[in-house]
Amino acid sequence: MDESRTSDYTLVIMKNLNLLIILYIAMLMAHSLSGYIQENSALDFLTKIYRIPIAAWKIPVIVIGLYSSCMLLLYIQNISSMGLLLKVCVELGISFCISYVLGFSYTGIVLLILADTMRYFPKAKWKFPLMVVMCLFYLLIDYNLIAAYGNITPFEAYLEYFQVDVQYILLGIKNILNSLNMLVFLVYIILLMRAQLSEKERILVLNEELRQANIQLENYAKESEKVVKTKERNRLAREIHDALGHALTGIITGIEACTTLMDVAPEATKEQLKAIAEVARQGVTDVRRSIKELRPDALEKRDLENALIQMMDEMRSATKAEIVYQCTTGLNCFHEEEENIIYRIVQESITNSIRHGKAQRILVHIGRKENMLKIHIEDNGIGCGNVKKGFGLHHMEERLNELQGSLEYSGEKGFIVEAQVPIRWDAEGKHD
């Protein structure tokens, strides 16, 4: 962190240095131009450079205007990749204009822009082509190269206004400033690389910690699953023991009593059998109650339609996936068992779409065709070319077969599940 702050300071130094250099050159040029006019050697100057240069007062004004606008652009932060590309293009354009006004005697602003752009490189796309283009740009904006294609006033023509010894000193100062700019650029790069290296190290350490934590979490999950299973098994055992065991024991004892009583007191036996039937009935009720406890909680409290809506709501809020639900038929004419299956099919399909298909959009359509209920679930996920039946699909299919229903699915374009459940018209309303 400390190193990146130091590199930021270096960038500030570089900005100020560049301002100093371009101001120095612009003022020299302006001074020499007005000097030529004052000394009445304008004609000589014009026939030497063979073009009309920009007026003396305009050079510093234009250069400062361009540089300020470039600095403002450098100030922009946190932008998208497209924005970065646009920003770099405009900045390079401005640096070209500044160099043009200064007769391509100074091109170091490209280095400043390169230095600024490199701050984005850890996150930016296309960093490699961008860097290559900028380096090429820096190499190609050279006075001699451009002078071959266009008429540019060389900086030396302006310098010639001064005496020879002064010329050397002025040119020397310019070269020193130019080299200084390069040096600062180098320092900046080194600092930036060090900052990025230490950043990488830190990320590596954090990654390792995260991995360890993950492994631990996985272990916890496995253990808790085991615990749940054991609990469930215990409960089932208890239920069976309590409900069925109790009833069966009663029945067995009752029947044994009947066998001895039957010949002695047929009337009492009849009574006894009635009592046994009551116990059996009670046992069935208890078994029903136990099964009821295994039903989805939602279905316990609501009817099927509302339970589906609630489940989808929860899914939506838990996963941010867009789930569209359309239902064109009433859903209150099913047996509990059928309700369970419908509920599980929808739930399982949505879970599959999100978990395996990474779907963003899921369409659930429930409709009726003749005496078949049709459930159609479609997603925009990655699908899968070769569908391997997992436990979920297998289970769904099995349960549908029990009801004389059918299940079809395909994974070519997203994932599509189509289930058909026969509607039994003899059953009016719910059985309890």
Place this chain on the structure above:
Amino acid sequence: MDSVKSKKNRIVSIISILLLFCVWLIYTDTYKELPGIRKEVITIGVFSDSYWQVQNGNSYQILEDAIAVFEEMHPGVQVEYVSGILKEDYSEWLSERLLSEQAPDLFYVLSEDFNDFAEIGALKNLEPLIQKDKEFQKERFYSSAYESGKYNGSQYSLPYECAPKLMFVNQTILEKEGLEIPGENWTWEEFYEICKKTTRDTDGNGTIDQFGAVGYTWKEAFESNGIHLFNQQGTRCYLTDDNVEAALMFVEKIEELNDGYNVTAKDFDLGNVIFQPMSFSEYRAYKPYPLSVKKYAGFEWGCIPMPSGPDGENVSTLDSLLIGMNENTRNTQYAWEFMKILTCDTQIQSEIFDYSEGVSVLKEVTESDQTLQSLIESSGNTGSLNQQILSKAVENAVVAPRFRNYDEAIEEVDKAVYAIIEGDSNISMEQIIWNRKINGYLEKR
């Protein structure tokens, strides 16, 4: 947090773009168009004395008249000029104005500066204006004068006034020697014959004191022998052509007549030389009283076209004063209108014969009776100048190609010609050697 940053970014980009826009306004001078700054004024750069090296008190007369015509046509638009700039300072003054981007919208261009100013991009290419303007007829100009405003094949200026080079003849000597004044279509042979006959020692003191010609150089010989020294782009020199050799030999022959005596213009002034090539403007300047008394007092003289060589015609060069438009003028249309008044208005152009020493660049003006009248008035002599000779000399005048460093190239040729004439070796060999040297120079430019 993010939205605050993106808002900040947006504001910063907008300010930056605004700044760039301001820079563009300043760089292109567009800010001068802004309301409050824009002025309905066109400026013209002129010099106070005559182009033809003659002092005259009427330097601004034609300009003032033209301004009056213009301001009547375009009320509300003013024409301004800076007075008091001498011709010798004019080029420097104009350069300083160009350098500080304060050059006038229109300016006179001396013919020796025309190449440089066109090359540095100070002059506007007039072709688009000419093509757009239905009224403008280039046929009204003498083609040679019109050509002299061309650079690289495009019109960069219009001629304002011109003067052809003519051969001045000392009629007094000719009469004394019993010779006729040569006709309009006279040739090198006639020229040489007259020179040969008249170059002699008249007072018998052993030295030659009467000469055939002064100031007749290779340039005049080349022009009248149909020689085009350079191509239009100024990349090739044609010094090896056959007619060049003939011209060189002719110049050498004329020189030899003087037997080593260095004849000067002063000898002509004193009345001892028959022929001297001179600009028509000098004729105009020295003919009228009282200057003529001071300069050519002792003899009668007139002017005729140049003699023609075996491969050429009776032609010579044309010196012209041009008017150019500033490349960066913000009043192109007004400047063009004023330029047309100065160059194409018959009234203004005819004033050249009244207030200047040049010749109008319009055929109809130069050939008009009014012009004949004013020429006769000012010279007081009807026989010395034929109006048709003048018109023909202008029309047929040679226009030198326009390219960068033309003057330096001519100097190179000058060096070459003197080296060839002075040298003893074979002329054709020398021509090839020097041609190669000059071509080398032209390529390096």
